[in-house]
Amino acid sequence: VASDPGDPAQVSGLVPSGGLPSNTLPFPLSGLTGCSEDGPEEGAEGRSTEVSLEEALVRLAEFLSVQLGAEESCRNPDLSKVSVLGLPMAVITSVSFAPILISFTAERCPPTVDGSPPQEESPSLSPRGEAPGQNPPQLEEDQRAWQRLEQLILGQLEELKQQLELQEEELGRLRLGVGATDSEKRVQHLTLENEALKQSLSLTRDLLLHWGPGPSTRAPQEEAEALVELQSRLQEAQDTTEALQVQLGVQEVQLQGLRGALRQLQQETEQNCRRELQQMLGQLAGLRARMASLRQGCGDLRGLVSTFTQSCQCSLSEARGQVRTICPLSRTCSLGSPPLHASGRGRQPTDLISIPGNIRVLCRLRPGTPSSLVSLEPGPSGTVTTCYRGRQRRFRLDWVFSPEASQEEVFRELEPAVLSCLQGYSVCIFTYGQTGTGKTYSMEGPPEDPGIAPRALQSLFQEMGTEGQHRVTLSMVEIYNEAVRDLLAPGPPERLAVRQGPAGQGGIQVAGLTYWDVPDLEMLHQMLSLGRSNRATAATTKKPKGPREGSCPSTSTPSPLVPRPGLAPLT
Numbered sequence: 001v002a003s004d005p006g007d008p009a010q011v012s013g014l015v016p017s018g019g020l021p022s023n024t025l026p027f028p029l030s031g032l033t034g035c036s037e038d039g040p041e042e043g044a045e046g047r048s049t050e051v052s053l054e055e056a057l058v059r060l061a062e063f064l065s066v067q068l069g070a071e072e073s074c075r076n077p078d079l080s081k082v083s084v085l086g087l088p089m090a091v092i093t094s095v096s097f098a099p100i101l102i103s104f105t106a107e108r109c110p111p112t113v114d115g116s117p118p119q120e121e122s123p124s125l126s127p128r129g130e131a132p133g134q135n136p137p138q139l140e141e142d143q144r145a146w147q148r149l150e151q152l153i154l155g156q157l158e159e160l161k162q163q164l165e166l167q168e169e170e171l172g173r174l175r176l177g178v179g180a181t182d183s184e185k186r187v188q189h190l191t192l193e194n195e196a197l198k199q200s201l202s203l204t205r206d207l208l209l210h211w212g213p214g215p216s217t218r219a220p221q222e223e224a225e226a227l228v229e230l231q232s233r234l235q236e237a238q239d240t241t242e243a244l245q246v247q248l249g250v251q252e253v254q255l256q257g258l259r260g261a262l263r264q265l266q267q268e269t270e271q272n273c274r275r276e277l278q279q280m281l282g283q284l285a286g287l288r289a290r291m292a293s294l295r296q297g298c299g300d301l302r303g304l305v306s307t308f309t310q311s312c313q314c315s316l317s318e319a320r321g322q323v324r325t326i327c328p329l330s331r332t333c334s335l336g337s338p339p340l341h342a343s344g345r346g347r348q349p350t351d352l353i354s355i356p357g358n359i360r361v362l363c364r365l366r367p368g369t370p371s372s373l374v375s376l377e378p379g380p381s382g383t384v385t386t387c388y389r390g391r392q393r394r395f396r397l398d399w400v401f402s403p404e405a406s407q408e409e410v411f412r413e414l415e416p417a418v419l420s421c422l423q424g425y426s427v428c429i430f431t432y433g434q435t436g437t438g439k440t441y442s443m444e445g446p447p448e449d450p451g452i453a454p455r456a457l458q459s460l461f462q463e464m465g466t467e468g469q470h471r472v473t474l475s476m477v478e479i480y481n482e483a484v485r486d487l488l489a490p491g492p493p494e495r496l497a498v499r500q501g502p503a504g505q506g507g508i509q510v511a512g513l514t515y516w517d518v519p520d521l522e523m524l525h526q527m528l529s530l531g532r533s534n535r536a537t538a539a540t541t542k543k544p545k546g547p548r549e550g551s552c553p554s555t556s557t558p559s560p561l562v563p564r565p566g567l568a569p570l571t
């Protein structure tokens, strides 16, 4: 079969610039290429197909490309750049294609002068394709070529062994364990490499079988020896290949084991993660329930605090009411105040002074007042209801006495305030009401049933005792027709001016008012009687009387206790 050097698409990557010799291949290529019908055939059916060497190589490249899935590389068979499944093809080319190329390039003849290939003198790569007229030197050259081919194949088998050893080392490293994902990728990579090596090995073996020496034209003795040697080498190569295949099988088993270990590791890791996740979810649910319980407890606690606060306020109000019932004058004193005496002594003046707006209003009806006009609810925080011209008005006061209340009962409620002056407080007690309602009766009273003022003086002197730690001064004024008159003045009563005192010295001052030192209670009563006699309403025709012998005005200037206009009794 003649070669087809005119088809550059078929041989451009393989044929040297000078073209290839027209070699023939006497063995059938159908088993190798699977496409023997594509090439030109001659002879009867069933004979071995003779194909040009170039075309055989091209078909071989096509076959390999088809087998390895690289169609484009087959059409342009630059074998050094063929790739299989994205992997480098260096291993395959070094095993299967390199011997063919080297064999051709080594044995091709130089081109003739006219560029045509020297067909009759070109060496043949196939001893079996030798024509009957071939000369011995050409056979020797063929033998040498085959020997080099075998050496190359054996060398590449050694390389294959080295590759397998490298893979074993890689597997060893994988067994030591790296990350599951990296190991798995590496296993896949090695699996693909093993597949490629298998294919390369199979191709090499096929090449060795098909390209092996055919019927020798040498001497039978030499031919037999060469054949034996070649068969021995071939057997050795097959043994090596089988050993490598066994190793590959072992490695595959190991790979399977590693994959199983990886899967088991992944499953265990996944199960552990799921178990931990379940535990965390359980803990989270517990925490949520705990938080809900705490929130509910917090709400309950707030309700309890609110209820307790309201209960405390109710209890406090009730206690204050009870304190008012027991101690009317200290209705707003603190619960921690000392107990009060029945007579009022022992009460703390601060309890009264600390009362905000410490003005207390007490009421006693004159006996005989018609109930149709005024009705009472006596007691602390009692009420007085008036009815005038069909209109009722209700007043709540600090204390309401019934008309039958005695002078003693009234003074008992006022005594703490009176005694508070011994602590340095200013106290003023006055009565207010219509004419004939009992103001004078309540404040002074008859001698057999004295009112507030005599009882207050008596209580004060009794409280002071005889230790001389206190000083009592007396002044007495009358406000009549909007004029302030000094009832105890040594001379005729003069109209006095009422002024606002300096800051820090009390409230209102009565300039020129006479103050008398009163050593005892008896003198005090005599002075009061004198002042009473000087009142305009009572002694308009009388001459003002001076103080009796033994008493003297202390000073015309205010004493340290003055100005305290509220101290002067106003009746």
Ligand SMILES: Nc1ncnc2c1ncn2[C@@H]1O[C@H](COP(=O)(O)OP(=O)(O)OP(=O)(O)O)[C@@H](O)[C@H]1O
Residues within 6 Å of the ligand: 365, 366, 367, 403, 433, 434, 435, 436, 437, 438, 439, 440, 441, 442
């Ligand atoms: N609680 C009382 N118990 C008995 N008698 C009383 C009582 N209150 C007032 N009286 C009598 O009523 C009369 C008038 O009282 P009183 O003079 O004190 O009134 P007054 O308000 O001072 O009058 P005025 O403003 O005119 O001075 C007196 O005779 C007094 O004895």
